[in-house]
Amino acid sequence: MEIVDILLAASFWEAAIRIATPLIFGVLGALVCERAGVLNLGIEGIFTAGAMAGWMAVWLGAGLWGGVLVAALAGGFFGLIHAILTVPLGLSQHVSGIGVTLLATSLSYFTYRTALPDVSSPPRITPFQPLDIPFLSDLPFIGQALFSQTAMTMLALVLVLVTGWVLYRTPLGLAIRAVGDNPSSVEAQGLSVYGLRIGAVVVGSSMMALGGAFLTMSAFDAFFFGMINGRGWVCIALTVFASWRPGKALIGALLFGAFDAFQVRLQTEVGAFLPSQVFLMMPYILSIIALIVVARKADYPKALLVPWFKGQR
Amino acid sequence: MIRFEPRSNPGPIFVYGVPVFAAIIAILLAAIPLALAGAPILKAYGLMITGAFGSIFSTSEMLTRATPLILTGLAAAIAFRAKLWNIGAEGQLYMGAMAAVVVGSGVIDGPSWVMIPAVMIAGAIAGALMLIGPTLLKTRLGVDEVVTTLLLNFIVLLFVQMMLEGPLKDPMSMGWPQSEPIIDSAILPPLLERMRVHLGLIIALVSAAALAVFVKRTVWGFEIRAVGENAAAAKFSGISVTKTMILVAALSGGLAGLAGVSEVAGTRGYLATDLSPGYGYAGIVVAMLARLSPVGVIISALFVASVFVGADSMSRAIGVSSYLADLIVAMSLLCVLIGGFLTRFKVRFDRKKTAG
Numbered sequence: 231m232e233i234v235d236i237l238l239a240a241s242f243w244e245a246a247i248r249i250a251t252p253l254i255f256g257v258l259g260a261l262v263c264e265r266a267g268v269l270n271l272g273i274e275g276i277f278t279a280g281a282m283a284g285w286m287a288v289w290l291g292a293g294l295w296g297g298v299l300v301a302a303l304a305g306g307f308f309g310l311i312h313a314i315l316t317v318p319l320g321l322s323q324h325v326s327g328i329g330v331t332l333l334a335t336s337l338s339y340f341t342y343r344t345a346l347p348d349v350s351s352p353p354r355i356t357p358f359q360p361l362d363i364p365f366l367s368d369l370p371f372i373g374q375a376l377f378s379q380t381a382m383t384m385l386a387l388v389l390v391l392v393t394g395w396v397l398y399r400t401p402l403g404l405a406i407r408a409v410g411d412n413p414s415s416v417e418a419q420g421l422s423v424y425g426l427r428i429g430a431v432v433v434g435s436s437m438m439a440l441g442g443a444f445l446t447m448s449a450f451d452a453f454f455f456g457m458i459n460g461r462g463w464v465c466i467a468l469t470v471f472a473s474w475r476p477g478k479a480l481i482g483a484l485l486f487g488a489f490d491a492f493q494v495r496l497q498t499e500v501g502a503f504l505p506s507q508v509f510l511m512m513p514y515i516l517s518i519i520a521l522i523v524v525a526r527k528a529d530y531p532k533a534l535l536v537p538w539f540k541g542q543r
Numbered sequence: 544m545i546r547f548e549p550r551s552n553p554g555p556i557f558v559y560g561v562p563v564f565a566a567i568i569a570i571l572l573a574a575i576p577l578a579l580a581g582a583p584i585l586k587a588y589g590l591m592i593t594g595a596f597g598s599i600f601s602t603s604e605m606l607t608r609a610t611p612l613i614l615t616g617l618a619a620a621i622a623f624r625a626k627l628w629n630i631g632a633e634g635q636l637y638m639g640a641m642a643a644v645v646v647g648s649g650v651i652d653g654p655s656w657v658m659i660p661a662v663m664i665a666g667a668i669a670g671a672l673m674l675i676g677p678t679l680l681k682t683r684l685g686v687d688e689v690v691t692t693l694l695l696n697f698i699v700l701l702f703v704q705m706m707l708e709g710p711l712k713d714p715m716s717m718g719w720p721q722s723e724p725i726i727d728s729a730i731l732p733p734l735l736e737r738m739r740v741h742l743g744l745i746i747a748l749v750s751a752a753a754l755a756v757f758v759k760r761t762v763w764g765f766e767i768r769a770v771g772e773n774a775a776a777a778k779f780s781g782i783s784v785t786k787t788m789i790l791v792a793a794l795s796g797g798l799a800g801l802a803g804v805s806e807v808a809g810t811r812g813y814l815a816t817d818l819s820p821g822y823g824y825a826g827i828v829v830a831m832l833a834r835l836s837p838v839g840v841i842i843s844a845l846f847v848a849s850v851f852v853g854a855d856s857m858s859r860a861i862g863v864s865s866y867l868a869d870l871i872v873a874m875s876l877l878c879v880l881i882g883g884f885l886t887r888f889k890v891r892f893d894r895k896k897t898a899g
Contacts, residue, residue, distance in 0.1 A: 271689065315877070319884045324628050324689060328827055329876040336869035337576075343864035344580045463693045470687065507705035514694040518686075525686040539547070 236495050243375035245494070247383060248449060250487030252277070254386040255441030256465030257472060257479040258393050259305075259434040265397065265474055266430030267410035267533040271327025272312045273438050274462030275334030279304045280439025282338035285446035285453045286345065288355045297447055298382070298440065305439020306432045308334045313431035317424055320537030331462075342453060352452040358382055380448045382440070387480075389437065394476035406430050410531035413538040423538055438462070460514060467517035471524050474531065482520070489516055547888040561882035562832050562839070566846055569875035573867060582863045594856025595849035601856065603738035607810055609848035610740075611636070611819070613747035614802035615826025616833065616840040617754055622795035624758065624835050625771040627678065627788055631692025632799040633823025634699035635673045639666035639800025640807040641703055644711060644722045644814045647729035658729035662808050663746070663801060670800020671793040673699070678792035682785045696823065704816050713813065722814035731809035743805030748841065750798060755837040767791055799823060821869075828876040834883070847872055 236242055256273060263270040270276075284301030288294055308330050315326040346353065358380035361367060366377040397403035409416045409426045417423050441461070446453050468486060472478035490513055497509045550557075570588075577584050595605045615632045622629035629635075647662040673695065680686040707720040715723075731742035758764035769777040770787045778784050802822060807814050829847055833839030854868030 311877070315880060319881070321880050321884055324630075325623075325827070325831060326877070326880060328630065328824070329873060329880060332824065332828070332869065332873035333877060336866050336873050340576055340580075340864050340866040340870050343866055344576075347862065347864075460694065460697045463690060463697075467690045467694065470690075505705045505709060507701040507708075511698050511701045514697045517694055518691055521686050521690060522680065522684060525680075525684045528685070 236492065240371045240374040242491055242495065243371075243488075244378065245491040246484060246487040247376060247379055248487070249490045250483040251379070251383045251386050252441035252444045252449070252461060253465055253468060253483040253486060254390060254480060255444060256438050256462060257468045257483055258386075258389055258476060259437030259439075259441070260465050260469040261472065261474045261476065261479060262393065262397075262406070262434035262437065263309075263431050264469060264534055265410045265531055266406050266427045266434075267413065267531055267536065267538075268313070268316055268427055268431050269323045269327060269466075269535055270309070270312055270330075270431060270434060270438070271324060271466070272308055272330030272334060272435065273327075273465055274458060274460070275331030275338075276305045276308050276435050276438045277442035277445075277458045277462045278338045279308055279334040280442030281446040281457065282342055282442075282453050283439070284443030285355060286342070288447060289353060294358055294447060298385075298443055301439045301443035301447075302436040305436040305442075309432040309435025309438075310428070312435070313428040316537070317427045317431070320539060323535055339455060342455075352454060354451045355447070357446075357451040358448040382444045382448045385440070386444075389440075390476050390480045393437075397476065407531075410533050413533055417540075424540070438465070441465070464513060464517045467521050470528050470530075471520040473524070473529060486513070486516065486520075489513075546891045548891055550887055550889050553886045557886040558834070561886050562834060562843065562879050565878035565882045566832065566843075566875050568878045569871050570850075572874050572878075573871045576867060576870060577863065580863050582861055587857050587861060587863060590857035590860050591850075591853030593853075594860075595853035599735075600738065601852065603735060603740040605845070605848050605852045606740040606744055608852050609844045610743045610747050610809070611802040611806050611822045612825055612829050612844035612847055613744075613751060613841055614798050614805060615822045616829030616844050617747075617751055617826075617837055618795045618798040618802070619826045619830035620833060620835045620837060620840055621754060621758070621767070621798070622674075622791055623771075623830060625767045625788060625791040626774070627681075627791050627795065628689045629674055629692055629792070629795050629799075630689055630827065631674060631677065631695050631823070632795075632802070632826050633819060633821065634692070634696040635670035635796045635799035636803040636806070636819050636823050637699050637703050638673045639670040639803030640814050640818055641706065641711070641722075641803075642666045642669035642800070643729075643804040643807050644725065647725045647808060648723040648813075649726050652726060652728060655728045655732075658726070659731065659742070659808075662725070662729045663804050666800040666804035667797035668800070670798070670803065671796040673800070674792040674796030675789060678788050682788055700816060703814070707814065707816065711814070720816065724813045725808045729808055730812065731805065739810060741805075741809035743809035746801065746805060747844075750801065751837045751841050754794075754798075758837065763787075763790060799826070802826075825872060828872050831876055832879050834879075846875075 260273060280301040283304035284297040287300035288297035312326055312330045315321045316323045360378045360380060363377050367373045405416060405421055405426055409423055413423045468482045472482040493509045493512045574584050577587050594601055596602055618632045642665040643662040646665040677688045677691040680691060681688040707722060711722045713721055713723040733741050766782045766787050769782055770784055774784050806818050825847055829840055829843045832843035850871050851868045855865050858865035
């Protein structure tokens with residue numbers, strides 16, 4: 231198969247968008263936190279918690295959208311821990327984030343093992359099904375590539391629009407962006423720096439958790455240990471690549487999804503000549519390359535990582 | 544409303560008491576998940592204590608587990624001192640272990656006093672190089688080292704897997720992806736007969752002592768501390784921040800590499816992809832519990848190792864998931880962070896709002 235044939239196949243773009251979906255959630259969540267000035271390295275654990283909590287809620291009979299809600303709440307809970315430690319207490323965002331990742335991961339694993347002590351193969355749920363929208367899903371190419379995804383992918387795309395609109399078209403968005411650049415100016419306006427930052431981290435973490443929930447409730451139908459496999463860290467890299475903009479986050483995630491889908495197809499073509507691990511490494515190597523490419527001109531939110539205390543000038 | 548006032552001079556009670564207190568709180572908090580899991584709480588705690596200290600054998604197991612944790616804890620402590628956020632100790636550990644296998648599985652042979660230093664040096668260099676790369680990317684191009692070191696963990700593990708299915712595969716392993724065994728002369732000998740605790744523990748303790756002297760008593764150590772406290776001021780006073788960062792990277796990566804050597808040549812005897820159950824990440828907790836003090840790392844590594852070994856043994860006895868250990872370790876990290884805050888600030892409750 232020629233490379234052009236691969237790139238023109240609807241099934242290829244279907245896979246690319248599917249791979250991109252959890253990353254869209256993750257990058258949006260990370261950029262909301264970072265726009266408010268807080269790096270959230272809890273992301274990897276929050277993905278795990280969202281994946282486990284959402285799946286378990288569905289397994290216990292909460293329904294798929296009930297599962298999505300539970301995942302978002304779980305993400306918000308761990309986001310709140312990170313927010314309290316880093317915003318009013320002003321502790322190291324790096325260390326607190328790693329701590330939240332360790333806590334969320336171990337709590338998820340512990341809960342899963344405790345609820346299901348002796349299962350040999352993970353129990354399955356009925357996940358979100360591909361959409362069948364009248365007319366749209368029957369369109370050539372785009373019908374298969376886009377409109378036959380699951381409802382969660384649509385939710386991710388809607389979230390891109392909502393996040394962009396809130397950040398750039400509303401006073402709240404202006405305040406969130408300002409609090410990540412110059413918190414004292416926000417306080418001078420009579421707004422609460424703590425409130426804005428804590429709120430942004432909690433909401434951003436809920437979005438991250440949806441990325442995890444997508445994995446167990448849409449892409450797969452079960453929870454596995456280690457299934458997040460660095461996706462959260464990839465999102466942190468993509469956030470820099472996307473220069474903290476929702477639109478670019480979508481493009482970055484899609485590019486990443488396309489590369490990943492492409493290497494899987496390439497693997498079936500030339501797999502005999504190269505060990506499979508070379509292909510599996512590609513997402514991580516790509517993330518590092520993406521970081522190096524944008525490093526020089528990366529325009530970090532100016533108050534990112536800088537704690538701010540009330541009454542400080 | 545609540546106000547935080549800086550504490551001018553936190554006394555020794557705070558400095559030494561807070562980590563201990565944090566660890567105790569984390570262990571007590573573990574009662575909640577234990578209760579939710581329906582386990583007999585007091586019995587579970589009792590089993591954890593006997594699991595880690597109940598016999599010479601269990602203590603030897605605990606010390607075996609503490610050995611890599613001391614080394615990865617030192618790796619995190621020295622890096623964090625300079626604010627080099629090395630979250631890649633896990634990958635550096637595996638590279639160190641792989642280098643030890645390359646050198647120590649029969650390519651060269653010699654007496655132990657040659658072979659043991661050879662595998663140690665090979666592992667330390669491999670680990671150091673793994674961190675010098677991201678550090679150069681940071682100092683030269685401004686690439687955030689947190690994400691690169693994190694992502695490298697995944698790349699390294701896949702690379703190790705690839706080597707174990709390819710050039711490093713043991714032809715006698717019945718198809719398992721594992722390396723050829725380390726030859727006898729390169730094995731770190733056990734310290735006690737019929738016990739697993741091995742020379743690696745001594746290496747780890749000596750490393751901690753050496754690092755403590757290095758940080759406190761040498762010019763380089765002073766420069767590392769200066770860069771960590773205020774990089775701009777350090778630069779202004781004539782310290783080369785880049786050079787200091789690379790020195791820190793070599794030390795930190797080297798120590799993590801040594802942890803890999805110790806595991807592969809001391810505990811396991813061959814390399815497989817399940818060599819480390821996350822020692823690299825746990826090292827961060829060890830370092831934070833120790834407040835980045837090299838000697839403190841020894842004590843906090845012993846604590847974390849006891850939690851792991853104790854919980855494993857408790858888990859086998861009453862069937863509570865051994866992820867409880869990871870939970871306790873994660874909670875102690877968050878507790879010690881909060882404790883660190885309370886060391887630096889007094890919390891005051893005011894009735895009236897302070898005039899801004």
